[in-house]
Amino acid sequence: MFKIDWTGPALDDLREIDAWLEREAGPEYSLRILTTIQFRAKFLKDFPRGGRPHRDDLRILRVFDTPYLIRYRILPETKSVQVLRVHHEREDWFFQP
16 A cells, blocks of 8 residues: 655645635535545555556546546655646646646
């Protein structure tokens, strides 16, 4: 089993998603989406290669029933998955770290 490490930028993404959803759709919806994102990330504990390959050893995991994608990398030497960013599928994030 792998452990999940959330980077600072990924946690910032979650805070921004939360703030936007609370403002635009309400706190209940925001909580539901954030819970879904975190639950989906836990999938990577048992299936670190569950996301599709992207570039530079990065992978992308779709969060079901949401427009969000989790960008991550596998660190086999520490048996961990590093969540790098969480993005809306329509967001232009190709050049972001």
